[in-house]
Amino acid sequence: MREKVKIWDFVxxxxxxxxxxxxxxxxxxQGNTVSISVDGTVVAVKNLDQDAVVDLSDGTxxxxxxxxxxxxxxxxxxxxxxQMGKISACGQVIxxxxxxxxxxxxxxxxxxxxG
Amino acid sequence: xxxxxxxxxxxxxxxxxxxxAAALILSWVEAVLPFQIPIPGxxxxxxxxxxxxxxxQYSFPTALLFGILRVLLSSLFLGRLSGVLFGLxxxxxSVCGMAxxxxxxxxxxxxxxxxxxxxxxxxxxxxxxxxxTPSVWTMLPLMGISSAFCGIITxxxxxxxxxxxxxxxxxxxxxxxxx
Numbered sequence: 001m002r003e004k005v006k007i008w009d010f011v012x013x014x015x016x017x018x019x020x021x022x023x024x025x026x027x028x029x030q031g032n033t034v035s036i037s038v039d040g041t042v043v044a045v046k047n048l049d050q051d052a053v054v055d056l057s058d059g060t061x062x063x064x065x066x067x068x069x070x071x072x073x074x075x076x077x078x079x080x081x082x083q084m085g086k087i088s089a090c091g092q093v094i095x096x097x098x099x100x101x102x103x104x105x106x107x108x109x110x111x112x113x114x115g
Numbered sequence: 116x117x118x119x120x121x122x123x124x125x126x127x128x129x130x131x132x133x134x135x136a137a138a139l140i141l142s143w144v145e146a147v148l149p150f151q152i153p154i155p156g157x158x159x160x161x162x163x164x165x166x167x168x169x170x171x172q173y174s175f176p177t178a179l180l181f182g183i184l185r186v187l188l189s190s191l192f193l194g195r196l197s198g199v200l201f202g203l204x205x206x207x208x209s210v211c212g213m214a215x216x217x218x219x220x221x222x223x224x225x226x227x228x229x230x231x232x233x234x235x236x237x238x239x240x241x242x243x244x245x246x247x248t249p250s251v252w253t254m255l256p257l258m259g260i261s262s263a264f265c266g267i268i269t270x271x272x273x274x275x276x277x278x279x280x281x282x283x284x285x286x287x288x289x290x291x292x293x294x
Contacts (some may be wrong), residue, residue, distance in 0.1 A: 003223045003224065004223060005223045005225045006221065006222065006223050008221045008222055008226070009222055009223050009225045009226035009229075010226075012216070012222055012226040012229075012230060013225075013226050013229045013230070013263055013267075016229070016230055016233050016259065016263065017233075017259055017260060017263050019259070020233065020255050020256050020258065020259020020260065021256045021259065021260070023252060023253060023255045023256050024256045037247065037248060039246075040246060040247060040248070077195075091250050091253045092250070092253055093247075093248060093250045093251055093253060093254065095243060095247060095251065095254075097197060097198055097201065097243070098195075098197040098198070099197075100197075100246070100247065102243075102247040102248045102250075102251070104248050104250045
């Protein structure tokens with residue numbers, strides 16, 4: 001256990017972080033709709049242009065306001081989904097892992113990784 | 116393999132029990148900390164220190180078994196069964212990756228720890244992309260940076276632990292496997 005930190009450590013960490021960051025540089029487009037899914041099945045699709053409040057059956061509340069979406073109320077124990085804040089760009093997601101809810105911004109009929 | 120009964124010396128069982136207890140305490144401490152990182156699945160990962168100790172002291176199969184058991188037990192203790200699949204996939208990927216990097220011999224425990232943390236995040240995102248939506252991959256940059264940071268932070272106590280003979284015997288733990 002008496003090893004020294006080597007130059008390769010920093011090279012490796014830099015490469016891994018750069019790989020993760022590269023997702024950011026993929027082309028982004030403006031989102032048009034927000035789709036809310038429970039357990040992978042879409043339960044609601046809303047247009048971003050119209051402000052709306054979506055109440056899910058388990059008590060989770062999603063707010064659409066000024067083309068941004070956020071979770072305002074959740075029944076999960078950690079409330080991380082509320083702390084994730086607002087999303088507005090295409091491909092962005094808010095997750096609630098305990099309740100298996102995902103809130104996702106989508107572009108015009110485009111589906112997939114970032115678009 | 117390491118798991119065969121005749122190789123499980125009483126000493127190893129006792130040590131693994133102690134290490135598991137330490138890992139579970141660390142998971143608990145982390146869960147009750149007043150501040151949390153507001154990204155799902157991202158934690159400081161103190162318990163990973165213990166997985167690293169097991170990996171460096173014993174072998175890859177032992178560390179893998181240890182990691183899987185730790186995830187199962189800590190999610191039972193903390194009542195977070197919803198996250199158990201995420202944790203399992205993350206641990207699987209991170210222990211495999213860490214063992215591979217350790218074998219490469221050109222990396223020290225610093226990058227093993229950081230890469231393990233990043234791979235843990237990647238594993239969780241993989242489960243999330245299958246169970247929830249593929250769009251979770253957009254969280255990869257955020258997750259990657261914070262995981263790398265956490266991996267480096269948790270490496271510091273590992274380095275301090277490394278000075279102690281009790282945790283890391285100078286013979287590289289060979290005596291621990293026999294006996």
